[in-house]
Amino acid sequence: MSIHVAGRRRATASLTAAFPGAEVVDVTSKGPEPWVRLSPFYPHGGIPVPYCQGVTSQSVEGIWQALKVxxxxxxxxxxxxxxxxxxxxxxxxxxxxxxxHRTGLQGDRLLPYETARRRIYLPAYRWVLEHRVADLVERIRAMKDVVLLDYTTNGDVTDPAGPLSHAALVRLHIEGRWPREGDADAL
Structure with a gap:
């Protein structure tokens, strides 16, 4: 099995040439059903908000934006x-x-970018992968060769140069290489 991540704006001919025979799956907020459900913008509901006991969000992006200061x-x-x-x-x-990013809606600490990715974004998105779209993760896992389309391809939590690619996170999740969660300082 091979999972690739590519830019959504890339031309179909370019994707076909680079990944012959691969199934192309658009996992962005503009993607088709059911794959759009892998987007962090998708309103699954009931997503636990880190640092907020009993508080949930409709989407992962909602959590990320809500806690941004x-x-x-x-x-x-x-x-x-x-x-x-x-x-x-x-x-x-x-x-x-x-x-x-604030440690909860009432938190007294602001987390730096990488730490916020590890303590807020990663746990929230992993929760969605495990509790809301496990069926889609299994469908991708069953594909022989797949290209996941996203607006960005950055799968490195430590790279602040660009937004983190959720398609890259799906790949890492399936490959058992999920980034370490917790404080960046502790790594």
């Missing part, structure tokens, strides 16, 4: 309730530079 704006619990895959993003253009 900017120079001019603190957490935004409303992001946890969005069910449309739209209106989730919070930007530096609107709120100023990102200061970190």
């Amino acid at each position: 900017f120079e001019d704006c603190d957490v935004d619990p409303a992001k946890l309730r969005i069910t449309t895959m739209k209106g989730l993003k919070r930007t530096v253009r609107r709120f100023g530079p990102v200061q970190g």
Whole structure:
């Protein structure tokens, strides 16, 4: 079995030439059913919010955006309730530079970027893979050769240069190489 991750904007001819015979699966928020359910924007509901006992979110992206703290704006619990895959993003253009991610809606600590990836994003997305889309993970695992399309291909939690690719995380999950969760300082 081979799992590849490629950019969604890549031309079909380029994908076919690079990965002959591979099944191409778009796992972005613009992908078709059922694969769109692998998108962190997808509103599965009931996703536990790290550092918030008893609080859940509709989507992984809702958690990531809700706990993000900017120079001019603190957490935004409303992001946890969005069910449309739209209106989730919070930007530096609107709120100023990102200061970190809060340890919960009421938390007193701000986590740096890599630590937030490890302690907030990874556990939330892994929970979705194990509890909401395990059937899709098994379908991908059964494919002989597959290309997962995403907007970014960065699968390195330590690389802050670009957003983390959830397609790369699906690949790592299936291959049993899930990134270590917890504080980056402890690694």
